[in-house]
Structures are given as C-alpha cells and as structure tokens.
Amino acid sequence: MADTTIRPIEDADVPGAAAALVEVHSTDGYPVEGVGDPEAWITPPGVVKAWVARRDAVVGHIAIMKAEGGKAVALWQQQSGEDEARIGVLARLFVVRSARKHAVGESLMRAAMDYAEENGLRLVLDVMEKDEAAIRLYERLGWQLIGGATHQFGDGQQIPAKCYVWPAS
DSSP states (O other): OOOOEEEEOOGGGHHHHHHHHHHHHHHHOOSSSOTTSHHHHHSOTTEEEEEEEESSSEEEEEEEEEOOSOHHHHHHHHHHOOOGGGEEEEEEEEEOGGGTTTTHHHHHHHHHHHHHHHTTOEEEEEEETTOHHHHHHHHHTTOEEEEEEEEEETTTEEEEEEEEEOOOO
C-alpha cells in the first residue's frame, strides 16, 4: 500500500473527501444521513478541527466537533460534571475499504486524540451498534463505554448507538 499521510483538511480536499464518503456509504451504510450533500456533511458548522488521510486521493476523514448537545455529551456531563466547553465530539470518521487494515482509522484517531490532549479537550463519541469495526477500534484504543443512545435520523428513523469517552491522560 502506498504511504498514507494524515494532515489537517484543506478546502481542496473537500471534493475528494466527499467522494470517499459516498463510497463508504455505498459499502457500509455509513453515514445513515448526509450523502445527499456530502461536502456539507464534511464541513458543517461546529467543526473544531478535521483531518484527512491521503494516498493518491483522500481515503479517510475525521473531525472534532463542538459539544453542542448530543447524548454522548449529556451522558459524560452527568457522569463527570465536565464543562461543555472542555468537551469535543469525535465525529465523521470514515476510511474507504481499499485503505482498511493499514491503520488508517487508528492514525486518524490518534491525530484527533493528540489534538484534544494538546488543547485540553475531553473527547466523546456515539457510534451506531451496527458499526462493529469502529467499536472494536475505539475499545482497542482505550475508549470507555459510558452508555447507550438512540440515533434519530431521516423521517422518524432511529438506530441504537453506544456512547464512549476517551480517557485522556
């Protein structure tokens, strides 16, 4: 496999990231929403920092979002008393199938976790229970389950999810 570079996303990366997102949605059903306008899904308001994984093209993406509500944020606040301003939401992690099993997802996660540690953020996330590979990655990296949630999307659709916190040093 060609060398993969992890770096902060640039405007020029957005179309490639959008194409990768559509590919991941077609193979994995992730995300359950957002593929109608993938560039907007990748660059929503509230992004604190985002990264891409690149080979010859974008093969993966991850973002840290502002903690503006959400079940994982609420669960962590209830359990820890942490101020919302010190919480970031890990989101929008995806890797195209051809780049999997080469630690691309882990490298993206480590970039986000390093940023969070350097900036005093506690990261939380929610993941749909069906996304078993992502859950294995989070747990292997030491993320701790803090509860369950129901992810609401589309026209009244819902799917069970798990909420995790990153136990930063």
